[in-house]
Amino acid sequence: MAGIKILLLSITVAFSAYYFFSTETVTPGSVHGKRILVTGSSTGIGEQIAYEFAQMGAHVMLTARRETHLQKVAEKCRKLGALSAHYVVSDMANLTSAQHVIQVTNEKLGGLDYLILNHVGGSGSFGTFQGDMDVVKSSMTVNFLSYVQLTSSALHALKESHGSIVVMSSMSGRVGAPFTTSYCAAKFALEGFYSSLRREFSIWKNNVSVTVAVLGYIDTENAVKKVGDKLTMKPSPKEDCAKQVVKAAILRQPEVFYPFWSIKPVMLVKDWAPILIGNLLDRFYIVENLK
Template structure:
């Protein structure tokens, strides 16, 4: 009964929930997108370009960024620049934000989306990899947000943080990755409170995604999960809309919100069901 009631309540909330997205608000908006050379970040860049934004792209591969930049121009970006940077280096986040602020004269949106290579395998005991992934997936987000906060405050801007279902509920084969995403939830959830309490008008949107059909995700999950992947362009649009609407959280696909509610209420039985979606062959 409790299960049904929770499902019905969550369903009603999802049904009546509408965001306040105004596409025109993005025309001329100044945006920095990380992890913009591929996957969801690339699609995020294309959506902002269609809405007429001014964009700075960053990732490591310069040649790919150049191609994404050219496509953004054909789609309608008002201005566009790119800066190659490796977020495993602690000095890069500040440099990237300085570059964006200098090129665009400020920032309205900071979209934090990049990730280091995800192994999607059982825990092997590699502590050094976890340390490195924390730097790329978490500490660089903290440094980028910290460097951008003063300029975002001036423009009453928005921080948009791309996370994962596995940053809300742990899933198999994602030990280190899941830890980095839980860290994002904790840090940016706490920062949101503080910004509101200090009456600093910068919104913080955490985006919780399920499996998305990017080349890298399909590659590392192949043969290991029985889950269908959702389209990256749709995931990217949900992120752009949620950021523009200054939503606290975006769930894509939307039913993930109900799944998280169920997991909070019934962690043990939900986890039992969850494990049936993963292939485990004992050595």
């Protein structure tokens, strides 16, 4: 009976939070002329985020490893209404490359209003941890240290513009998920670093917002290819995900959960019933396809 009461309370709180945030709206004018950097923007969620800002008349800077993809995304951003669309090829496994991205952004855009940290990578695959430390180092470099490097390099520009940092996290950054140990480690590190940074900004009244996007399984090409046959759950659309993330960024919300009903209730219950949540989540894995 106590468990049921807790679950009902969690659902009620979740519904209230959803209702409150869903009533807030944004207008294109609030972003018109703003300078946006989106990492990992050649495909997937990052590409869709770039299109959302482009439609609102922003200046967009794209970065990823594949130049041909970046060229196509930049061209579409211009067609959608971006005041300008530039790109810089980068490899976030190299922290010097991350520094270079901010340098080029400042040169091309004259500053920065939104830093959207979306890229993901590393040498790890979806599977059982085999004790390979190179995999851990690779994931931590791309999925954590490069985020911090980009933030460090962009900090002066963001303070000048009273700008915003948006960090793509995951439910795997809040609840340990099997078969993605290195990825989970990086996402947990991101959550700790940026929640701490948000509090520092608040204490010193720097007026730089930090939005952490806690995402579930999204239908990006990379995600579906990697885990599509290993999970029973259905992925959520990247286009809608991008809309929700951009909305939260513009409203300077500290967090956004997408898909909301798949993630927020889990977050509310996990501290009260961690074993129950773990057992429920484990049922989504098709273990025989992992061997």
